[in-house]
Amino acid sequence: MRGSEHWIHMEFFIQQLINGITLGGVYALIALGYTMVYGIIQLINFAHGEFFAAGGYMGVILISWLASQGLHPYACLALALALSMGYCALLAMAVERLAYKPLREASRLAVLLSALGMSIFLQNGLMLTQGVYDKGYPTEITSGGFEWGLVSVSYMQIFIVGLTATLLVGLNILVFKTRIGRAMRATSQDKVMSALVGINSNRIISITFAIGAGLAAAAGIMVGLYYGSVNYSMGFVPGIKAFAAAVLGGIGNITGALIGGLIIGMVEIFAAGYISGEYKDVFAFIILIGVLYFRPSGIMGENIDDTRV
Amino acid sequence: MTTQESKKLWLSCGVGLIWFLIILWPLLGITPEGLEFGKTFKVFGYVAVGVVILMLFYQVQQAGKLNFVGTPLKATSVGIGKIYEITPRWILLGIVLALAIAFPLVTGRYAHDVSISVLIYICLGLGLNIVVGLAGLLDLGYIAFYGVGAYTYALMSLHFGLSFWLCLPIAGVTAAIAGCIIGYPTLRMRGDYLAIVTLGFGEIVRLILNNWMGLTNGPNGIMGILRPEIFGFQLNKLWMLYYVILGIAVFTILAVYRLNFSRIGRAWEAIREDETAAELMGVNTFLLKLLAYAMGATFAGFAGAFFAARMRFVGPESFSFLESAMVLAMVVLGGMGSIPGVILGVLALVALPEVFREFELYRMLVFGGVMTLMMLIRPAGIWPAKRVGRRSEEAD
Numbered sequence: 023m024r025g026s027e028h029w030i031h032m033e034f035f036i037q038q039l040i041n042g043i044t045l046g047g048v049y050a051l052i053a054l055g056y057t058m059v060y061g062i063i064q065l066i067n068f069a070h071g072e073f074f075a076a077g078g079y080m081g082v083i084l085i086s087w088l089a090s091q092g093l094h095p096y097a098c099l100a101l102a103l104a105l106s107m108g109y110c111a112l113l114a115m116a117v118e119r120l121a122y123k124p125l126r127e128a129s130r131l132a133v134l135l136s137a138l139g140m141s142i143f144l145q146n147g148l149m150l151t152q153g154v155y156d157k158g159y160p161t162e163i164t165s166g167g168f169e170w171g172l173v174s175v176s177y178m179q180i181f182i183v184g185l186t187a188t189l190l191v192g193l194n195i196l197v198f199k200t201r202i203g204r205a206m207r208a209t210s211q212d213k214v215m216s217a218l219v220g221i222n223s224n225r226i227i228s229i230t231f232a233i234g235a236g237l238a239a240a241a242g243i244m245v246g247l248y249y250g251s252v253n254y255s256m257g258f259v260p261g262i263k264a265f266a267a268a269v270l271g272g273i274g275n276i277t278g279a280l281i282g283g284l285i286i287g288m289v290e291i292f293a294a295g296y297i298s299g300e301y302k303d304v305f306a307f308i309i310l311i312g313v314l315y316f317r318p319s320g321i322m323g324e325n326i327d328d329t330r331v
Numbered sequence: 332m333t334t335q336e337s338k339k340l341w342l343s344c345g346v347g348l349i350w351f352l353i354i355l356w357p358l359l360g361i362t363p364e365g366l367e368f369g370k371t372f373k374v375f376g377y378v379a380v381g382v383v384i385l386m387l388f389y390q391v392q393q394a395g396k397l398n399f400v401g402t403p404l405k406a407t408s409v410g411i412g413k414i415y416e417i418t419p420r421w422i423l424l425g426i427v428l429a430l431a432i433a434f435p436l437v438t439g440r441y442a443h444d445v446s447i448s449v450l451i452y453i454c455l456g457l458g459l460n461i462v463v464g465l466a467g468l469l470d471l472g473y474i475a476f477y478g479v480g481a482y483t484y485a486l487m488s489l490h491f492g493l494s495f496w497l498c499l500p501i502a503g504v505t506a507a508i509a510g511c512i513i514g515y516p517t518l519r520m521r522g523d524y525l526a527i528v529t530l531g532f533g534e535i536v537r538l539i540l541n542n543w544m545g546l547t548n549g550p551n552g553i554m555g556i557l558r559p560e561i562f563g564f565q566l567n568k569l570w571m572l573y574y575v576i577l578g579i580a581v582f583t584i585l586a587v588y589r590l591n592f593s594r595i596g597r598a599w600e601a602i603r604e605d606e607t608a609a610e611l612m613g614v615n616t617f618l619l620k621l622l623a624y625a626m627g628a629t630f631a632g633f634a635g636a637f638f639a640a641r642m643r644f645v646g647p648e649s650f651s652f653l654e655s656a657m658v659l660a661m662v663v664l665g666g667m668g669s670i671p672g673v674i675l676g677v678l679a680l681v682a683l684p685e686v687f688r689e690f691e692l693y694r695m696l697v698f699g700g701v702m703t704l705m706m707l708i709r710p711a712g713i714w715p716a717k718r719v720g721r722r723s724e725e726a727d
Contacts, residue, residue, distance in 0.1 A: 086363040139702025146696035151358040300542040307531035
């Protein structure tokens with residue numbers, strides 16, 4: 023009798039672990055955008071959560087439309103994913119060009135406020151164009167999965183984890199193996215020197231924003247698939263949590279963002295499962311404050327050009 | 332402006348508009364029913380016409396063709412400035428105060444309602460102005476102190492039946508303590524980390540208000556809060572409450588004005604301009620930053636206690652992040668560190684939207700847009716503070 027109770031606890035634990043990995047992967051993808059942008063221009067891009075929300079919306083819009091054209095659900099998903107990532111990349115480049123580039127030489131407070139303004143603007147733009155109500159993903163895509171005893175894993179969770187891993191590997195190759203990646207690393211280390219050796223820093227910054235927003239869009243679709251629906255204000259809280267993840271891992275550090283994201287996701291799921299569901303959001307904030315107070319450079323150490331700090 | 336420059340300007344404007352269309356269309360035009368174009372082009376049309384008109388205006392103005400309007404306008408404003416300078420300050424302030432006192436006598440209930448919220452936001456804006464404008468610390472969780480003040484009065488009046496006038500200072504002190512609690516661990520952080528941490532603290536306070544059923548009654552809020560009384564006479568008309576908040580606002584303005592030109596105010600500004608230099612000059616930066624937090628929180632606490640008394644209800648959704656962002660937008664729009672600027676900012680963002688009530692939905696959209704736009708074209712605000720150093724405008 024005691025043994026089976028033990029087993030139920032174990033199954034609950036495994037279930038939480040799987041959910042934690044799924045959510046952590048999503049946070050890691052959002053955190054990458056923050057960390058890359060912070061690494062390169064030392065700006066907390068408040069609008070990043072909005073790229074995530076816009077990605078989620080684009081996913082639902084495109085999947086519904088493509089499905090109504092008679093495509094196979096999974097083909098819809100793949101196509102919608104690619105298109106949403108492209109869309110958010112364009113959106114991020116426009117925002118960067120409009121709201122951040124003219125302020126490159128201004129005080130940090132000015133850029134932060136500009137970013138905050140953009141975040142509010144985009145969030146409300148999304149509300150005005152798409153309405154205040156939740157939009158649901160088609161259930162033929164989100165349903166289905168395996169079950170072992172009490173542990174259940176949906177196909178979407180497997181898809182989310184697989185896609186997160188693929189995107190992370192792709193990003194690593196891009197940053198550490200290609201010319202663009204080398205230029206990005208050079209710009210984030212020293213803008214003046216990299217400009218002297220012929221790197222167009224404005225272009226690199228623009229590309230960084232585009233990549234970060236593309237990853238956020240993928241995360242937005244994943245969250246939509248995982249929870250089944252999207253909302254115009256969905257970008258705000260995951261945005262702060264992902265920023266907490268980026269800080270926890272060490273801002274500017276790509277591996278750090280992954281680790282930080284997983285930790286924050288795990289903490290949230292386990293806190294909700296074992297301590298209190300109502301206060302689950304508080305834990306991420308407490309971690310953020312604790313890390314900034316005791317170890318501001320994060321677990322993996324930060325990696326930023328300190329000339330403006 | 333040379334022809335080449337203007338060509339470049341129009342080209343980038345055109346590219347921007349095409350970009351806008353690409354971004355707008357999928358959001359409005361793709362539905363499961365099929366592709367739709369009418370709605371997108373309608374919205375795009377409005378925006379494009381607006382942009383082209385602004386561009387034309389800018390071009391004409393740059394070419395000097397508008398001097399026939401601009402020169403007399405400038406002459407008028409210079410003239411007004413001269414009159415403003417030669418008139419003693421107390422006459423001007425007296426006129427403003429007399430207008431404020433006479434206001435409820437000549438207007439109706441609706442105007443009282445709007446003016447009360449204007450005055451509440453003036454208190455909040457001036458409090459935040461101490462933190463952001465004077466000390467240069469970006470606080471994104473400011474509304475939490477407003478919430479602390481409101482709940483303090485609500486609970487005190489509900490459980491102990493204490494009067495509003497006793498609770499007002501208590502609410503201020505509670506909020507100041509909350510400010511110190513939040514400020515103490517965060518103030519050693521870099522500026523932009525501070526912003527995100529205060530945001531986190533603001534959310535924590537809201538979540539606690541939302542979930543601590545035993546104390547705050549959770550999302551249902553607290554009802555039946557007592558109105559303020561004077562000698563046993565309950566102030567149950569809006570215009571009476573108007574005078575209460577007018578008093579609090581005038582007190583706030585005087586206090587912030589005196590602080591601004593005191594030793595403490597100068598030290599705050601020194602910290603804003605260059606923290607290291609200020610520290611070298613013997614300014615105790617940590618203590619003064621903590622004081623800025625506590626003072627800012629105190630005024631929010633006063634405003635919060637009044638808010639609870641005026642609504643006779645408090646609920647956690649009044650203290651969301653968007654409220655913080657709104658107060659911040661008022662301070663930024665009006666001019667950080669400038670008292671008349673903040674008041675103008677509040678009037679622009681609270682009273683003006685009441686005039687355009689049918690555009691209520693677009694309100695936050697405009698707030699966000701205005702915030703970014705102000706940073707791009709006029710970072711010091713509509714009515715900039717006089718003593719802002721050049722350094723805060725330059726890169727540091």
